[in-house]
Amino acid sequence: MQRSLYIDPEKCTGCLQCEMACSYENEGVFNPAKSRIKVFTFHDEGRFVPYTCTQCDEAWCLHACPVEAITMNRETGAMVVADSVCVGCKVCTIACPFGTVNYNQDTGKVIKCDLCGGDPQCVAACPTEAITYVDADATGLEKMRAWAAKTDNSASVN
Known part of the structure; x- marks a missing residue:
């Protein structure tokens, strides 16, 4: 069974533990700049979204x-x-x-990202389970659509 990372942005607190674990696993240092996973911050919305190679x-x-x-x-x-x-x-x-x-x-x-050889350290480090390692068939477009539908796009751009 192939597995893949599943990211639930609603659970991400922006703690950067995933970035720290990744940089340590792959580079031997705790340095988010050397991480293969990044947490994008949407400042105005107060949201965080981890992203990495799909x-x-x-x-x-x-x-x-x-x-x-x-x-x-x-x-x-x-x-x-x-x-x-x-x-x-x-x-x-x-x-x-x-x-x-x-x-x-x-x-x-x-x-x-190389999935840490099948044991992704970002998953192990995430305290809120915003990043999980699941059956590859459990991720996909429908889940992205569901997340997009929750996003408040009513704010006007000035």
């Missing part, structure tokens, strides 16, 4: 890589960057429509 079926990053440094881990379904192959050209960062593939200046390579 491990999409299209995998534009994988197809765009000229040296085939990105491959799919068959066990987890994650698109994984092989540091030994990556040349740091950043073509995958341009190809990703969600902006979740990033360049690491320290290494000269790209970084993206």
Whole structure:
């Protein structure tokens, strides 16, 4: 069974524990700037939304890589960057429509969520269960539509 991250923005408090756990797991430091998951803050609405690579079926990053440094881990379904192959050209960062593939200046390579090899540390660190690791069939468009329907779009723009 393939699994994926499910994010429930209503439960996110903006504590950044997911970012801290991710940066520590992948970079060995507690530094949100080095995290592969980010928490976006909607200041006016007082809401927080974690976001990271969705491990999409299209995998534009994988197809765009000229040296085939990105491959799919068959066990987890994650698109994984092989540091030994990556040349740091950043073509995958341009190809990703969600902006979740990033360049690491320290290494000269790209970084993206790899689901921590099937044990995502952001999930373990989230105190409110805003991030969970679920059966991949349990996520999708209908849940995004339900969330969008809850958003108050009645505020006028001046």
